[in-house]
Each structure stands twice: as C-alpha cells, then as structure tokens.
Amino acid sequence: MVELDTxxxxxxxIDIGGMPVLVRNESPEFLQMLEGxxxxxxxxxxxxxxxxxxxxxxxGRISEDEDVAVRFxxxxxxxxxxxxxxxxxxxxxxxxxxxxxxxxxxDTALRIIHSLILAREGGLLVHAASAVRNGKAxxxxxxxxxxxxxxxxxxxxxxxxxxxxxxYVRRNxxxxxxxxxxxxxxxxxxxxxxKAPLAALYFLEKGPRNAVEQICQSAAAGRLLExxxxxxxxxxxxxxxxxxxxxLVRSVPVYRLTFYPDQRVWxxxx
Amino acid sequence: MSATYIAKATQVAxxxxxxxxxxxxxxxxxxxxxxxxxxxxxQSADGSTPLREIVDRKICAxxxxxxxxxxxxxxAFVNDLAxxxxxxxxxxxxxxxxxxxxxxx
Numbered sequence: 001m002v003e004l005d006t007x008x009x010x011x012x013x014i015d016i017g018g019m020p021v022l023v024r025n026e027s028p029e030f031l032q033m034l035e036g037x038x039x040x041x042x043x044x045x046x047x048x049x050x051x052x053x054x055x056x057x058x059x060g061r062i063s064e065d066e067d068v069a070v071r072f073x074x075x076x077x078x079x080x081x082x083x084x085x086x087x088x089x090x091x092x093x094x095x096x097x098x099x100x101x102x103x104x105x106x107d108t109a110l111r112i113i114h115s116l117i118l119a120r121e122g123g124l125l126v127h128a129a130s131a132v133r134n135g136k137a138x139x140x141x142x143x144x145x146x147x148x149x150x151x152x153x154x155x156x157x158x159x160x161x162x163x164x165x166x167x168y169v170r171r172n173x174x175x176x177x178x179x180x181x182x183x184x185x186x187x188x189x190x191x192x193x194x195k196a197p198l199a200a201l202y203f204l205e206k207g208p209r210n211a212v213e214q215i216c217q218s219a220a221a222g223r224l225l226e227x228x229x230x231x232x233x234x235x236x237x238x239x240x241x242x243x244x245x246x247x248l249v250r251s252v253p254v255y256r257l258t259f260y261p262d263q264r265v266w267x268x269x270x
Numbered sequence: 271m272s273a274t275y276i277a278k279a280t281q282v283a284x285x286x287x288x289x290x291x292x293x294x295x296x297x298x299x300x301x302x303x304x305x306x307x308x309x310x311x312x313q314s315a316d317g318s319t320p321l322r323e324i325v326d327r328k329i330c331a332x333x334x335x336x337x338x339x340x341x342x343x344x345x346a347f348v349n350d351l352a353x354x355x356x357x358x359x360x361x362x363x364x365x366x367x368x369x370x371x372x373x374x375x
Contacts, residue, residue, distance in 0.1 A: 216287075216288055216290070217287035217288045217290075218287045218288065218290040218292055218303050221285075221287060221292055222292070222301055222303065225294075225299075225301060235281040235296035235297055236296070238283070238294070238296040238299055239281075239282075239283040239294075239296045242283040242285070242292075242294045242296070243283060243285065246285040246287060246292065249287070250287065
C-alpha cells in the first residue's frame, strides 16, 4: 500500500478493478469532472494503492506522438500522445500526468496505467463488452463494429453490464474475475462497479442468424491477443501478456458467437 | 556445404495449447502457430544439433517426406523465424544465451 498524504481534499480515489488510484489535482472543477465521469467508481473510503498527480496545462499539443506511445526508461514508464504526457514509476506506484482540462486524456492514461499494472499480475484489459448474469461473468470481445455495444443493448433485464467497451480481467486463483469499468463505448454509460467469476469468452461476429461454436485454444489465444489493450513495447511484459492470454483460454471456454441483432442471442449465453 | 545450427532466441514466449505450439516474438508481438513439423524443429533448436540432423533423425523419421525436400522446407522455415527474431541461425554451434537482465517491475 502506498503511504499517501491525504491531509488535503484535493484528490479523488478512482477504484477500478480493485486497484484504487488516488488522483491529485488542485482544481476543484477538474476533480468535480472526474467525480462525474467516474461516478460509481469514486470511493473515498478505500485506501489508495497507487497515486497520480495531474498537472493541468493550457490546451495544445503536449507530445510529438499523435498515436499512443509507451516506453520504459530509467525506471519510469513514459506514456505519450499528442494531448498528454504521463510518467509512471511501478516501484513507488506513483505517477504524474500532464494534460489540459479534459476527461479524455486522463481516461487514456488511466487505461494504460491499469494495463501495465495488470500485465505484471497476470490480468488483462480486453476490447470487450462484459456482463454478469446468474452470478457469472461473460466477455464479448471484438474490434469496433463487431457488436460490443449491440450485445450490451440487447442484454436481458437480469444481466448487469460491466462495460460495453473495455473489460477488466484479473486472475483469481486458478480462474479469473471480470470487473466492471467506467470505460464506455457507444453506450456512453459506465459499467457497474461489481465483479464476478469469468465463465466464458465470446468473440463476436454479426451474421444472418444466432449461432455459437466453441473454438480451439490456439485460435482463441490468437484472437484474444488481437483484442488485448496493451501498448508497451517491452519484451518482458509482452511475454507476460502472451502467457496470460494462453492461461485464460485454458481456464474458460471460448466461443465464436455469430449473432443477428435481436434479444434471442442471449438465449445462447451461459 | 556448411552446417546450419538453430537456437531459440531469448525474447520469445512459447506455449503449447491442445498440442499446437504458439510462439510470439516479444520484440514485435508477431504471433505464430506452428504445424507439427515446425513444432518438432522448434523443440529441437538446441544450438548444437545441425539442422540436417534434425531433419534426418526427427522429421523424416516421423513424417513421410524426402530428406532434401524436408531440408529445403526446414531452411525456409528457420530463416523466416530468424527474420522475426524468434530463432537464431548460425553456421557455428550456438552457446546457451543468457537471459537479459533488468527490465521494468
């Protein structure tokens, strides 16, 4: 646990995936914006495990890189995109983000920091919708347009949505837990801050009818790796992500889910 | 003709899933799924056994394939993997490479 100076109230603690990150900034407007964007995941009661300080600068280009670039140098992860620069020290569990006052930059920085933390402990951030039904979690992975938001919209009333965009998967003994995330896609709504054992992984494909077909582990691992959110060009962590993807497809069944967008597709889930 | 020796590179992750060998270059994240012949070559890449011997003693013993044809295919395969940094190919025996030290926590 990080020893934090919480004497002032110039921070919020954003608890995603059971990894509470304290975000410190002096601007009440910025903190208020975070509390709104991450509502359901802001938790002042839980002790923070990580801390980032946000330095707000006027809008404008901060980094030369237009696309996200993540590299490790002198003990720090450096995360850069045109609109942000972040530094993250995995040893002290502290970091710093330079950005303008907007919700998108910190959203990106938090996703990447979580992906780095998860990679070391065998978890994954996956481009996938996920939901809990009857106490079990189901992941629906796919690239943009594959149907993540559609399958989320079609979920029956007793299903609880974890996310329609980025799923948070952590190792739990020999299995995995799927956690809710505030990282939303087209649905533009955060998921519920709950978790459940991962029961199955589905790769989405739109088609003329609803059909489910189990796929072999090697194909499943390859497809899962295509959908893992991981930007760091670091051989050691890339190896860990590979191992985690292989472990996951060995521990839960993986299916190709072809679906016609109507609610009956959920009869095939579970 | 000189012998060819092959060894697994250090920055590589490999895992057998339901009998299929998956290999990923940690350098550029390229992913390969190996067929049974390629898996046998990969598993035999100890740096000290010449490729010709791997082909003659293992590939030709297990699969119905002519030695020269098998060697040509094996050479193409190992050169392809070498280009992705997954295999080290040399005309000399290759010593055991030590894993690189350091890296992020």
